[in-house]
């Protein structure tokens with residue numbers, strides 16, 4: 001052992017484990033473990049990536065000027081209040097490092113996204129969770145968990161891995177109940193899948209307040225998880241802080257090109273959204289018919305609960321699905337050990353998944 005000592009918190013981190021993509025001895029894998037989408041990358045993005053391959057000796061535009069302008073026009077928001085990142089994960093990490101440190105608390109809900117505690121600990125801050133109600137963010141519980149040490153509140157809306165969301169009235173009530181010196185981060189990674197009238201991804205709240213930021217990603221709806229591209233929209237005060245602390249070339253020119261093209265790909269988005277809504281509800285309905293509980297999810301995955309300690313437990317289900325070449329996501333790291341999270345794949349993949357699940361439950 002050397003005498004090197006990382007900052008407090010670092011050694012408490014359990015490294016994030018992504019969904020697996022291979023099973024030994026199985027050739028044909030159906031991967032429904034990482035919410036990556038059924039159709040591959042948006043075709044327009046693939047074309048755009050190919051077009052910039054020959055300028056990869058050049059540094060990218062560190063200001064992501066064209067992409068921010070395009071996002072600004074699409075959402076009718078000020079490009080100066082947008083910061084792009086290597087995935088929205090990067091933005092989440094930058095926010096914690098900028099606004100919280102040792103002695104500070106970072107608050108999120110019980111089954112909130114795992115990057116929140118990781119980012120908090122990496123900054124030496126203390127992650128704190130608030131109870132959920134019916135696997136949904138509970139604004140009152142959240143507000144009761146605030147202390148004078150709270151610096152940041154994260155809400156994924158819809159949340160991963162529960163799939164549930166809170167309406168904009170509840171998000172407004174949360175903001176209103178938080179002190180002004182607390183940063184509210186609305187992580188809207190699945191906003192593109194939402195069609196509910198009472199939902200807002202966060203733009204309205206960011207427009208009205210100085211201490212709220214919304215984050216978005218190209219990894220889910222646009223099928224670009226591999227390119228690493230996300231963005232945040234916040235007050236100029238917040239984006240100024242992010243622009244000072246981010247790496248100068250944090251987004252590659254491949255990602256910038258892919259993002260610009262994907263934003264225009266309305267056809268791909270419409271097709272993906274329609275497919276997702278249909279197969280998500282189909283998956284939930286059929287799982288319920290097998291006697292399994294599901295949340296009603298608004299993202300691109302279903303959360304299915306299995307009986308506790310029984311031959312039909314989630315652990316056995318996971319193993320059985322694997323024996324059929326199907327990889328879903330175990331949820332123990334989220335405190336949902338009885339649940340499996342299943343991403344919505346192609347029609348063929350969902351039929352294969354449900355056939356395997358039906359066989360498992362009938363044994």
Ligand SMILES: *Cc1c(COP(=O)(O)O)cnc(C)c1O
Pocket residue numbers: 086087088089090113156159160187189216217218219220225228229230
């Ligand atoms: C997938 C996901 C992200 C991260 O997305 P990247 O842009 O790929 O970093 C952030 N938040 C939630 C809730 C997610 O599910």
